[in-house]
Amino acid sequence: MIDIAVIGYGFRGKVLSDIMLKLNDKVRISAIADPRRREIAEQLGERAAGIRFYDTEDELLAQEKPDGIIIGTRCSSHTSIALKVLARKIPCILEKPVSTTLPDLLALKEAYESSGTVVAVPFALRLNPLGLAAKEIADSGKLGTIEHVQAVNNVHYGSVYFQNWYRDERETGGMFLQKATHDFDLIQYILNLKPTWVSAMKSKQIFKGDKPAGLICERCDEQLTCPESAVLHKQKGEPVHGNQCCFAVDTGNEDSGSALIEYENGMHASYSHNFFARNHAATRKFRFLGYKGTMEFDYHTNRLQVFMHHSKRVETYEIPYGNDTHGGGDIAVCQSLLDTISKGLPARTRMEDALLSALLCIKARQAAETRVYEQVAWPS
16 A cells, blocks of 8 residues: 555645545555644545544654655645655655745755655646647747747636635745746746746735725625625625635735746746736736747647747647646646655656745745845855
């Protein structure tokens, strides 16, 4: 049997552990550490039999010797838990962002490099069919050398970052780390270049206000008129991402941000995201431009197009969506951990890439706050 332990059995911990069970019938979830362990055991029902439950990761690591671990806790604790797992040299999946502060990131980098332990990070954009197809085309030379990148992410479910626990900036580290980390990683994956400088800007124009701290939709006198009301969305049968007032004084996180990134060969990328676009305004679109052609693809349409510059030819690819919550990317990262455990293979989404993406996000956040260009380099 392949024993997998889960530290933090929230939405992501559950999604990844369920995928592991489906991928290999020898996998079993042997232990779960989560302060909600009794609630989780009740939810699992008969599946809870044989699973040992703990309140903390320290208790689990003291008692268990699993073959692999899934770390799916809240973002601010990713580093502290990963340090403990790395010290025990247990292969793991570490949810992104791997760190939310620069001191944490430096500590994680040092621990990882000295541990020699394989860590996979769920950067799903590069692992789903669309990302893999884009990489194949870029590497083919069809576009020529890529000399410019334009990327836009209009997040249609952005209310989750203002109406759920994600609204606490101390947990998230801000929206570059929460959302752009995926997009930055994809750009670097396709370019195969390291970022060197970043300039950025962020703003909070929509999700702010003077409603009292702690207000929830069910207790608000605007619950049937507010466009963000969880009560109203439930009545309409629409998705609900949280019930805390996003126009209250305790609502954190910027609601839009942009960055200019320079890479080691001198070319640059422009990136912009926002969290109040809705419905058909949603897009997660990338354009990679070379002298020979431009490649454009969108994760909302799963369509990839190549526009040739020196002829009128346009190539269009309809890429099937993968069969999980991230279009096949989660399946790939779970299989990667199983391959590490059973075959000794390296991770398909390397920790080195996750560390660099987190560094770029932290530097972008600093640039936006200080209005100064930031060099993307590890301190000596």
